[in-house]
Amino acid sequence: MAETNYDIVIIGGGPGGYNAAIRAGQLGLRAACVEMRVTLGGTCLNVGCMPSKALLHASDLFAQASGEFATLGIDVAPKLNLPQMMKQKSESVGALTKGIEFLFKKNKVDWIRGAGKITGPGKVEVTAEDGAVTTLSARNIVIATGSEPASLPGVAVDQTRIVDSTGALSLPEVPGHLVVIGAGIIGLELGSVWRRLGAKVTVVEFLDRITPGMDSELAKAFQRALTKQGMVFKLGAKVTGATASKKGVALTCEPVAGGGAETLDADYVLLAIGRRPFTDNLGLETVGVETDKRGFIPTDHFRTSADGVWAIGDVILGPMLAHKAEEDAVACVELIAGKYAHVDYNLVPNVVYTAPEVAWVGKTEEQLKAEGRAYKAGKFPFTANSRAKINHETEGFVKVLADAVTDEVLGVHMMGPQVSEMIGEYCVAMAFRAASEDIARTCHPHPTRSEALRQAAMGVEGWTMQA
Numbered sequence: 105m106a107e108t109n110y111d112i113v114i115i116g117g118g119p120g121g122y123n124a125a126i127r128a129g130q131l132g133l134r135a136a137c138v139e140m141r142v143t144l145g146g147t148c149l150n151v152g153c154m155p156s157k158a159l160l161h162a163s164d165l166f167a168q169a170s171g172e173f174a175t176l177g178i179d180v181a182p183k184l185n186l187p188q189m190m191k192q193k194s195e196s197v198g199a200l201t202k203g204i205e206f207l208f209k210k211n212k213v214d215w216i217r218g219a220g221k222i223t224g225p226g227k228v229e230v231t232a233e234d235g236a237v238t239t240l241s242a243r244n245i246v247i248a249t250g251s252e253p254a255s256l257p258g259v260a261v262d263q264t265r266i267v268d269s270t271g272a273l274s275l276p277e278v279p280g281h282l283v284v285i286g287a288g289i290i291g292l293e294l295g296s297v298w299r300r301l302g303a304k305v306t307v308v309e310f311l312d313r314i315t316p317g318m319d320s321e322l323a324k325a326f327q328r329a330l331t332k333q334g335m336v337f338k339l340g341a342k343v344t345g346a347t348a349s350k351k352g353v354a355l356t357c358e359p360v361a362g363g364g365a366e367t368l369d370a371d372y373v374l375l376a377i378g379r380r381p382f383t384d385n386l387g388l389e390t391v392g393v394e395t396d397k398r399g400f401i402p403t404d405h406f407r408t409s410a411d412g413v414w415a416i417g418d419v420i421l422g423p424m425l426a427h428k429a430e431e432d433a434v435a436c437v438e439l440i441a442g443k444y445a446h447v448d449y450n451l452v453p454n455v456v457y458t459a460p461e462v463a464w465v466g467k468t469e470e471q472l473k474a475e476g477r478a479y480k481a482g483k484f485p486f487t488a489n490s491r492a493k494i495n496h497e498t499e500g501f502v503k504v505l506a507d508a509v510t511d512e513v514l515g516v517h518m519m520g521p522q523v524s525e526m527i528g529e530y531c532v533a534m535a536f537r538a539a540s541e542d543i544a545r546t547c548h549p550h551p552t553r554s555e556a557l558r559q560a561a562m563g564v565e566g567w568t569m570q571a
């Protein structure tokens with residue numbers, strides 16, 4: 105049995121793990137990354153961010169070709185080639201995961217293939233697919249094992265008729281009727297993919313609103329936009345069971361507030377009610393790494409309750425997002441290397457990659473009210489933005505929330521065309537603690553959608569100009 109010594113051994117090769125490994129390599133630390141999948145990249149590259157965005161992009165173009173193109177004077181009759189759509193998705197994912205392998209080589213990171221288990225202080229045992237065991241020694245162990253879909257009693261995921269997000273990325277056909285359980289980000293993104301390709305989509309949500317955590321004005325506008333596209337919402341509804349047969353699924357639900365139960369007949373059901381931290385068979389108990397009631401590993405600047413063991417990404421508290429895992433990774437490794445580092449979770453942006461897209465950063469109006477903080481709001485609709493108008497993409501708005509006294513930007517919430525590419529401007533501004541007036545007095549190119557960012561900031565002091 106070979107024993108190998110490292111400065112840092114990272115368990116998990118997702119955005120948390122691979123970024124930690126690469127940063128460690130850049131800082132001259134001898135690093136190994138243990139990953140049990142056959143490819144690097146974790147949930148995000150293999151079965152999350154990237155394949156979902158590949159399908160969102162392709163299905164958006166299909167929907168545009170089926171409708172909006174005609175408005176622009178382009179008459180086409182698109183025909184769906186689902187196997188090709190899936191193939192291009194897999195090819196893109198393959199190229200991306202190979203890219204991480206290349207970066208590992210470039211930064212002298214060893215990829216140790218297999219399942220990692222902590223067996224004692226500074227010891228990680230790796231069991232390869234063929235059963236071979238290797239023991240690694242490290243001064244620092246970083247847990248980056250990510251998360252997995254949460255389950256729901258009475259709804260057994262079989263990845264055939266009742267699927268989680270992984271199954272929904274590879275359905276063999278366009279469902280006649282797809283029932284989505286959970287009006288969160290996964291349900292609405294993947295629900296949109298199949299809706300655009302022709303499925304009837306019904307979303308069953310426990311709460312009386314969609315996308316909890318999103319500013320409620322934004323969430324209402326978002327729900328209206330999706331409803332206009334034909335998505336059907338059953339809010340305040342509790343799923344009580346789902347029975348799969350060869351042909352479909354009978355799903356029973358009832359109003360949370362009480363009332364009669366009903367049965368929905370679906371071809372497929374997507375269960376998307378959140379994700380839970382993944383720490384199965386990790387040996388946390390051997391070194392005394394504590395977890396909380398929900399299974400997350402509590403950390404203090406990424407330090408766990410055990411000396412020399414750190415944790416980052418989805419497995420710790422905070423938004424379960426790839427770019428947050430990446431921030432954690434860099435900060436954690438820099439702390440290990442003796443540098444100063446921190447992550448401001450208030451400045452982690454959120455994006456929903458539907459059409460229109462939704463993006464936000466900082467505090468919602470509800471949060472500011474709950475904190476008793478006085479704020480001013482400026483809002484600008486895309487109907488008044490010239491670029492959006494000429495492109496026939498006028499749905500949505502930008503809302504800027506600024507401190508009533510200092511004018512510091514506290515939160516920005518937007519829905520509209522490609523707002524995913526625009527939110528970064530406000531992330532930078534907020535990182536530099538900009539006032540809304542700083543944005544309002546910064547020249548933006550014309551005609552662009554980004555002018556809406558400036559106009560909304562101008563709106564904070566009531567001098568919006570474009571119409």
Ligand code: FAD
Nearest residue numbers: 116118119120140146147152153220250417418424425426
């Ligand atoms: P993961 O990416 O989950 O990686 C953990 C890795 O650890 C896995 O590869 C796993 O195999 C490995 N592992 C676990 N245990 C062991 C062990 N004992 N030994 C060896 N290896 C182990 N986020 C965004 O920011 N933008 C998006 O657009 C987005 N889209 C998403 C779409 C979907 C459908 C899903 C499911 C998620 C999406 N996310 C998105 C969330 C994002 O994927 C996660 O936040 C991110 O992957 C978390 O990174 P991580 O490194 O913490 O964990």
Ligand code: NAI
Nearest residue numbers: 286287288289290291308309310376377378379424455456
């Ligand atoms: P989510 O937390 O975003 O939404 C889950 C939804 O399910 C909530 O609205 C919740 O109220 C509802 N719910 C919970 N229990 C329910 C029940 N029993 N019946 C009906 N509804 C129920 O979780 P989701 O969509 O699974 O996504 C998980 C995470 O993955 C996200 O929070 C996000 O961090 C990440 N993600 C990010 C993406 C992005 O950045 N674009 C894309 C996809 C996922």
